[in-house]
Amino acid sequence: MPIRFGVLGHPVAHSLSPQMQEAAFAHEKISARYGRFEIPPDELRDALRLMGELGFGGANLTVPHKVAALDLVESTDANARRAGAVNTVIFDNGKSRGFNTDGTGFSRAIAEEFDRGLRDLQVLVLGAGGAARAIAAQCLEDGVSHLAVWNRTAARALEMRAQLLGYYETAPIEIIESTPDALSASVARADLIINATSVGLRSDDPPLISRAAFTNRHFVYDTIYRPSRTRLLEEAAAAGAATANGLSMLLHQGAAAFTLWTSRPAPLDVMRDALRRAASA
Numbered sequence: 001m002p003i004r005f006g007v008l009g010h011p012v013a014h015s016l017s018p019q020m021q022e023a024a025f026a027h028e029k030i031s032a033r034y035g036r037f038e039i040p041p042d043e044l045r046d047a048l049r050l051m052g053e054l055g056f057g058g059a060n061l062t063v064p065h066k067v068a069a070l071d072l073v074e075s076t077d078a079n080a081r082r083a084g085a086v087n088t089v090i091f092d093n094g095k096s097r098g099f100n101t102d103g104t105g106f107s108r109a110i111a112e113e114f115d116r117g118l119r120d121l122q123v124l125v126l127g128a129g130g131a132a133r134a135i136a137a138q139c140l141e142d143g144v145s146h147l148a149v150w151n152r153t154a155a156r157a158l159e160m161r162a163q164l165l166g167y168y169e170t171a172p173i174e175i176i177e178s179t180p181d182a183l184s185a186s187v188a189r190a191d192l193i194i195n196a197t198s199v200g201l202r203s204d205d206p207p208l209i210s211r212a213a214f215t216n217r218h219f220v221y222d223t224i225y226r227p228s229r230t231r232l233l234e235e236a237a238a239a240g241a242a243t244a245n246g247l248s249m250l251l252h253q254g255a256a257a258f259t260l261w262t263s264r265p266a267p268l269d270v271m272r273d274a275l276r277r278a279a280s281a
């Protein structure tokens with residue numbers, strides 16, 4: 001029987017992970033199937049337990065399960081603990097081990113898209129959910145000079161800051177007030193701006209940052225990849241900023257997950273081609 005894998009989300013129908021991972025397994029001649037599983041939050045615990053019992057090889061977690069999964073797996077690696085979120089699980093004789101590849105995936109995506117590392121950048125992260133946490137932790141790991149976090153619900157941003165300070169005691173983390181003026185001032189100071197909220201998933205979502213705030217020295221990364229260009233990216237690009245969407249982060253987090261499951265280097269070009277095909281379908 002093929003080794004079974006899957007992504008658990010709510011909603012999950014639009015996940016492109018199956019196309020990307022099945023292309024990688026086929027290329028490596030590994031007999032495996034990777035499915036999508038629509039799992040509401042109150043079923044996540046049972047779903048993970050059942051997958052272990054049924055002999056699944058591993059899983060990915062997406063919205064809204066990444067933070068909750070931290071307490072539902074039997075062990076976690078340092079990346080998952082630092083981010084406070086799990087996006088990849090290995091089932092090992094029925095036992096679940098949690099990892100987080102979003103941070104390293106993000107770091108590789110920035111290097112690939114903008115041809116530079118995170119070190120010494122002034123970074124502004126929008127959001128305080130699972131994706132934002134992994135990105136923020138990676139920014140500190142890679143030595144950004146300043147990390148500003150803006151979130152609609154300020155309390156969640158403060159909670160994220162407290163968690164990160166547990167790992168990076170002297171980290172330069174600033175929480176931006178949830179007002180438009182405070183956000184614009186913070187955009188003016190930033191080199192790299194990352195949207196890790198779900199704003200922009202719908203094409204009529206008004207962007208969180210006003211068009212006038214962008215300049216041609218900004219780098220703007222949107223973790224959203226469908227639509228392929230959110231209004232945030234369009235407006236930033238119109239101001240001359242360098243922009244990129246979240247397909248590269250999806251690719252690199254998926255490649256790192258593939259390596260965790262198989263102990264093999266991921267066939268990156270095969271996975272990238274499969275993703276591009278699926279994203280434009």
Ligand code: ATR
Nearest residue numbers: 063064127128129130131132152153156197198199
């Ligand atoms: P993920 O795991 O993908 O990060 P999540 O944990 O549900 O998903 O986080 C979604 C993020 O998008 C949060 O930062 C959320 O802000 P709140 O903490 O205030 O809920 C943000 N978000 C969702 N809808 C938003 C909106 N209409 N305006 C601003 N932020 C929004």
